[in-house]
Amino acid sequence: xxxxxxxxxxxxxxxxxxxxxxxxxxxxxxxxxxxxxxxxxxxxxxxxxxxxxxxxxxxxxxxxxxxxxxxxxxxxxxxxxxxxxxxxxxxxxxxxxxx
Amino acid sequence: xxxxxxxxxxxxxxxxxxxxxxxxxxxxxxxxxxxxxxxxxxxxxxxxxxxxxxxxxxxxxxxxxxxxxxxxxxxxxxxxxxxxxxxxxxxxxxxxxxxxxxxxxxxxxxxxxxxxxxxxxxxxxxxxxxxxxxxxxxxxxxxxxxxxxxxxxxxxxxxxxxxxxxxxxxxxxxxxxxxxxxxxxxxxxxxxxxxxxxxx
Numbered sequence: 686x687x688x689x690x691x692x693x694x695x696x697x698x699x700x701x702x703x704x705x706x707x708x709x710x711x712x713x714x715x716x717x718x719x720x721x722x723x724x725x726x727x728x729x730x731x732x733x734x735x736x737x738x739x740x741x742x743x744x745x746x747x748x749x750x751x752x753x754x755x756x757x758x759x760x761x762x763x764x765x766x767x768x769x770x771x772x773x774x775x776x777x778x779x780x781x782x783x784x
Numbered sequence: 785x786x787x788x789x790x791x792x793x794x795x796x797x798x799x800x801x802x803x804x805x806x807x808x809x810x811x812x813x814x815x816x817x818x819x820x821x822x823x824x825x826x827x828x829x830x831x832x833x834x835x836x837x838x839x840x841x842x843x844x845x846x847x848x849x850x851x852x853x854x855x856x857x858x859x860x861x862x863x864x865x866x867x868x869x870x871x872x873x874x875x876x877x878x879x880x881x882x883x884x885x886x887x888x889x890x891x892x893x894x895x896x897x898x899x900x901x902x903x904x905x906x907x908x909x910x911x912x913x914x915x916x917x918x919x920x921x922x923x924x925x926x927x928x929x930x931x932x933x934x935x936x937x938x939x940x941x942x943x944x945x946x947x948x949x950x951x952x953x954x955x956x957x958x959x960x961x962x963x964x965x966x967x968x969x970x971x972x973x974x975x976x977x978x979x980x981x982x983x984x
Contacts, residue, residue, distance in 0.1 A: 696885060698801050701801040707876075718805065727824070743835070743917060747836060750844065752932075758942070758943045764859060
């Protein structure tokens with residue numbers, strides 16, 4: 686398969702993830718859609734690394750995975766903290782940052 | 785064979801992504817994301833990057849998704865309200881998504897990268913296997929590797945600080961004074977640093 690297919694698929698996945706972030710209102714689902722966007726970026730990185738014939742892009746993809754794992758840990762910690770304070774898990778209700 | 789695998793994995797990835805966006809229940813969304821991640825791992829294998837595919841399955845579909853499942857089970861799957869804060873958001877948001885895809889496609893088409901239309905150069909047998917990636921990580925990319933480990937440590941500490949509190953600041957103060965401290969201790973005033981952080 687040509688590299689084009691992978692890149693177009695990656696941009697389609699990225700657009701779906703961005704659409705999900707714009708549509709959905711639950712913070713957990715928004716984190717899931719962020720994962721979609723990060724993985725679309727990973728797919729593009731690995732595809733371009735194959736296109737160039739160089740493995741540096743794969744290292745970049747692994748670093749993106751690490752950053753995504755950190756983001757998930759902090760985001761889910763925030764969600765648990767919000768839930769423990771009996772605040773509504775809805776980003777429209779939570780638009781003010783002060784507790 | 786390669787094309788069959790590509791289209792099967794692409795359909796799986798797209799279906800998983802649409803499932804994440806469309807599922808009402810966040811638990812089903814997490815399951816759809818697992819399907820998506822496995823399909824992406826197949827795509828990574830097709831791109832001859834075995835280590836990234838293995839890390840995708842083990843780290844993402846294994847560890848991170850278990851974290852999601854636990855948090856969704858803890859928080860519970862509340863139903864989202866159908867109330868629209870921004871008028872027309874349900875129509876504008878898909879429009880934005882389509883516009884983003886069109887923009888990205890134009891960027892891909894207009895990039896004038898001739899190699900995009902090829903399958904990439906022929907690579908050696910060890911391309912993207914764990915030995916090659918490990919050599920790169922520990923020699924050329926040692927400093928990013930160590931920075932990533934520090935970032936993971938910081939994220940773990942941050943998650944414990946964020947989610948490890950037994951009470952919120954206001955509740956923690958009253959709760960600890962009523963449980964532990966005698967009335968004379970309350971008249972002295974509870975030290976600020978002791979109440980929320982000390983109990984965590």
